[in-house]
Amino acid sequence: MKNLEHYKEMLEAEAKNLEKELLTVGRKNPDAKGDWEATEKMDIDPADEDEVADSIEEFENNKGILNQLEIRLKEVNEALEKIKNGTYGVCEISGEPIEEDRLEANPAAKTCKLHM
Numbered sequence: 001m002k003n004l005e006h007y008k009e010m011l012e013a014e015a016k017n018l019e020k021e022l023l024t025v026g027r028k029n030p031d032a033k034g035d036w037e038a039t040e041k042m043d044i045d046p047a048d049e050d051e052v053a054d055s056i057e058e059f060e061n062n063k064g065i066l067n068q069l070e071i072r073l074k075e076v077n078e079a080l081e082k083i084k085n086g087t088y089g090v091c092e093i094s095g096e097p098i099e100e101d102r103l104e105a106n107p108a109a110k111t112c113k114l115h116m
Helices: 004-025 049-085 100-105
Strands: 026-028 036-038
Touching (some): 004 026, 004 049
Antiparallel strands (some): 026 036
């Protein structure tokens, strides 16, 4: 693959941005490497039902966002690992090279266009 360094840079930049976004809705789980958990507001008045409800809603929203970001970060990290192993840019189904324009649009792509 001719643009391997280009894709590596794209993936590293995306991983960095994903981690920044993850920090806005959660924190790294200290008990499980590579796992994140949603955070909730700690400074709420438990006597204020509206504030408690808002906090629960915000936590649930953060949890959903966190899950999506965590999935994408895992995909990006897997692609970076494939670069290290020399298996990057190969369709996981057919074993054929993944098209350059597909990798340009999604550098963490696991399959070619035919198997998307």
